[in-house]
Amino acid sequence: MSYLTDRKRAVGKGSAQSGTEHFWGQAISAVGLLILMPMFALTFGHALGMSYDEAIAYYQHPFPAIVAAMTVVTTMVHFRHGIQVVIEDYSRGVTKKVLVIFCTAISYTVLAVALYGLARIAF
Numbered sequence: 001m002s003y004l005t006d007r008k009r010a011v012g013k014g015s016a017q018s019g020t021e022h023f024w025g026q027a028i029s030a031v032g033l034l035i036l037m038p039m040f041a042l043t044f045g046h047a048l049g050m051s052y053d054e055a056i057a058y059y060q061h062p063f064p065a066i067v068a069a070m071t072v073v074t075t076m077v078h079f080r081h082g083i084q085v086v087i088e089d090y091s092r093g094v095t096k097k098v099l100v101i102f103c104t105a106i107s108y109t110v111l112a113v114a115l116y117g118l119a120r121i122a123f
Contacts, residue, residue, distance in 0.1 A: 022081045022088075029078035033071075040071040059121045072114040080107040 043064040047055045059065050083103045091099055 022085045026078060026081040026085070029074050029081065032074045033078060036067065036071045036074055039067050043067050056121055059118070065118055065122055069115060069118050072111060072118075076107045076111040080104055083107075 047058050047064070050058060059068065080103065084100055087096055087099045087103065
């Protein structure tokens with residue numbers, strides 16, 4: 001016999017029996033992207049007309065490289081949270097698990113490749 005009320009069992013839990021972690025993760029990353037995307041557009045836009053060697057030299061400076069890295073990291077975190085919510089809403093069973101693992105792996109792969117490329121430019 002449980003002494004918990006229905007309300008007490010339901011507090012902080014949605015239909016998936018978990019809280020709103022994905023929603024808050026996506027909301028926080030959206031605020032981060034709101035700040036980072038204009039900075040990324042300005043730094044990337046500045047490098048658009050440059051030759052290859054000039055663009056490499058430009059991204060060897062700390063500010064454009066850090067802005068690009070922060071934008072990639074925040075974008076991939078935002079993608080991972082968003083796609084996981086969509087998959088959990090529209091898929092069931094093993095398909096849901098496989099899709100979540102696949103999309104998480106894609107986001108981490110893109111993140112690793114982008115950071116590796118930025119590190120290669122910086123050093």
